[in-house]
Amino acid sequence: MDKALQQHRAAIDAIDDEMLKLVNARAMHAQAIGALKGGGLIYRPEREAQVLRRVKENNPGPLSGESVARLFREIMSACLALEKPLKVAYLGPEGTFSQAAAIKHFGHAAHTEGCASIDDVFRNVEAGTVDYGVVPVENSTGGAVGTTLDLLLEAPLKVCGEVDLRVHQFLLRKPGTMAKAVKVYSHAQSLAQCHEWLNQHLPGAERIPVVSNTKAAKLASEDENAAAIAGEAAAEVYGLEKVAQNIEDEPNNTTRFLVIALHDAAPSGRDKTSLVLSSKNQPGAVYELLAPFARFGVSMSKLESRPSRTGLWEYMFFVDVEGHHQDEKVAQALAELRDKAAFLKILGSYPAAVL
Numbered sequence: 001m002d003k004a005l006q007q008h009r010a011a012i013d014a015i016d017d018e019m020l021k022l023v024n025a026r027a028m029h030a031q032a033i034g035a036l037k038g039g040g041l042i043y044r045p046e047r048e049a050q051v052l053r054r055v056k057e058n059n060p061g062p063l064s065g066e067s068v069a070r071l072f073r074e075i076m077s078a079c080l081a082l083e084k085p086l087k088v089a090y091l092g093p094e095g096t097f098s099q100a101a102a103i104k105h106f107g108h109a110a111h112t113e114g115c116a117s118i119d120d121v122f123r124n125v126e127a128g129t130v131d132y133g134v135v136p137v138e139n140s141t142g143g144a145v146g147t148t149l150d151l152l153l154e155a156p157l158k159v160c161g162e163v164d165l166r167v168h169q170f171l172l173r174k175p176g177t178m179a180k181a182v183k184v185y186s187h188a189q190s191l192a193q194c195h196e197w198l199n200q201h202l203p204g205a206e207r208i209p210v211v212s213n214t215k216a217a218k219l220a221s222e223d224e225n226a227a228a229i230a231g232e233a234a235a236e237v238y239g240l241e242k243v244a245q246n247i248e249d250e251p252n253n254t255t256r257f258l259v260i261a262l263h264d265a266a267p268s269g270r271d272k273t274s275l276v277l278s279s280k281n282q283p284g285a286v287y288e289l290l291a292p293f294a295r296f297g298v299s300m301s302k303l304e305s306r307p308s309r310t311g312l313w314e315y316m317f318f319v320d321v322e323g324h325h326q327d328e329k330v331a332q333a334l335a336e337l338r339d340k341a342a343f344l345k346i347l348g349s350y351p352a353a354v355l
């Protein structure tokens with residue numbers, strides 16, 4: 001047993017030495033490519049998506065496709081940081097799901113910077129104080145994030161990526177607290193995601209929405225009568241006790257985030273395009289408006305309406321379609337839409353999430 005163990009460990013050491021050489025050789029190629037790009041835009045979302053898809057497809061196992069993709073995500077992140085670590089703004093403070101999404105998408109070598117609000121994330125990207133921003137756009141139980149949609153409509157920014165994050169919620173208390181919680185702090189989206197659980201387990205408690213789950217955790221850490229709903233990372237930041245775990249009503253609770261930047265992405269082979277449009281306020285107008293997608297065989301993966309601020313009972317439609325705006329079918333549908341829609345803004349084309 002001892003001998004076998006030693007043999008395996010010796011083999012692992014030898015493999016690790018090989019891997020060290022290989023990842024550094026890879027890093028040097030990435031550096032050379034950085035130099036070819038001449039100090040311009042180094043990060044290429046479409047290429048990164050292709051690298052991740054390729055390793056998933058070629059993975060012989062026994063490691064899962066998901067695991068190898070996560071490893072390569074970190075390798076690429078470190079390679080890119082050799083040139084210049086990316087600065088990524090998210091809805092802070094530290095420990096939010098937005099930060100987890102930023103790290104999932106860009107890896108740990110990126111510098112993540114917490115902002116006080118979603119507006120601030122947009123402003124920082126616009127001003128160029130950060131390279132990218134990560135903003136929540138919809139949750140599988142709570143629905144659309146209105147602030148993000150409104151800002152996407154107005155901001156001169158592009159969507160260059162998407163991140164899907166499985167969200168687990170915890171009920172957190174100050175350690176050693178015995179009294180039943182009379183107040184529950186959390187972000188409105190998280191309160192919505194745990195609505196049924198709260199009805200059952202804390203029916204009398206007042207639900208108080210606050211700007212972030214981390215803020216909720218902070219408030220609960222200062223108040224014996226309060227609890228917070230937040231993720232694991234927020235519990236760690238404030239040293240709270242996890243009184244109940246996975247309290248989200250929907251077991252597949254997922255939040256989708258968008259990556260915003262001054263540019264979108266080139267085609268990666270499996271892309272999405274986000275756009276916002278409005279129709280004239282007349283019967284059948286919405287049907288008419290969306291008809292070009294059906295006619296050119298473009299699949300729609302999302303349709304969300306939002307009241308327009310300009311007229312009563314007028315709506316903006318946020319649409320995601322499969323394909324890149326440079327793909328022929330999508331380009332044809334968009335050309336037709338341009339004539340029909342009262343308003344059309346293409347928010348950007350980007351690789352469909354790999355991780």
Ligand SMILES: C=C(O[C@@H]1C=C(C(=O)O)C=C[C@H]1O)C(=O)O
Binds near residue numbers: 034043048076077
């Ligand atoms: C090396 C490149 O630059 C960056 C680093 C990548 C990598 O490490 O594989 C991929 C895309 C870019 O974000 C490239 O464009 O190929």
